[in-house]
Amino acid sequence: QSALTQPASVSGSLGQSITLSCTGTNTDVGGYNYVSWFQQHPGRAPKVLIYDVTDRPSGVSHRFSGSKSGNTAFLTISGLQAEDEADYYCSSYSTTSTLDWVFGGGTRLTVL
Amino acid sequence: EVQLVESGGGLVQPGGSLKLSCAASGFTFSAYAMHWVRQAPGKGLDYISAIGSTGGDTYYANSVKGRFTISRDNSKNTLFLQMDGLRPEDMAVYYCARGFPNMARGINFDYWGQGILVTVS
Secondary structure (H helix, E strand, O other): OOOOOOOEEEEEEEOOOEEEEOOOOOOOOOOOOOEEEEOOOOOOOOEEEOOOOEEEEOOOOEEEEEEEEEEEEEEEEEOOOHOOOEEEEEEOOOOOOOOOOEEEEOOOEEEE | OOOOEEOOEEEEEEEEEEEEEEEEEOOOHHHHHEEEEOOOOOOEEEEEEEEEEOOOEEEOOOOOOOEEEEEEEEOOOOOEEEEEEOOHHOOEEEEEEEEEEEEOOOOOOOOOOOEEEEOOO
């Protein structure tokens, strides 16, 4: 069982905006602004999309944005494209993990 | 260009051992913490181990503590994961990933290797 809770699957239509959620506690997501989001296509390594809740690494599309409210972090993807169909994982600094960072179970995004 | 290339995976019997390597290039390896993350077939990411930039600090998930050992050779820009007492549930693709830089602001898990498959059967 993952430390952070993500919906198993979501779907959206081409061109639509969609928001994925990642729920933790005040010892991880809610307590610190150290949430990251990763995208993983089948058979590929994960790629970081968002770090420190809202920041995008250089080269990541502006269609991806991050936010947080209380113990839940969000990843919003605007203007859905077919290539956005992938698995998305959140991660957060955690004071209760032996590794200091925890991951969510992942959300499979299907683009209709 | 930052590159991380894993090697050493393969088929091993339950109870056996395997040592993974992760060759790093394109950055000052000795200045970064490093991680191992695994992914069982059809499952999510499972963060299992981390090591500080000098190798002096190591961290493990409870699921592998006492069986796996993370280490690094900064002179050879290589990260290792010694896996002993392997179990069927350890079967996964194993990724190495770059962590935070030492004494500087950076992005955790910003670069990943392509992954290497470990089969325990």
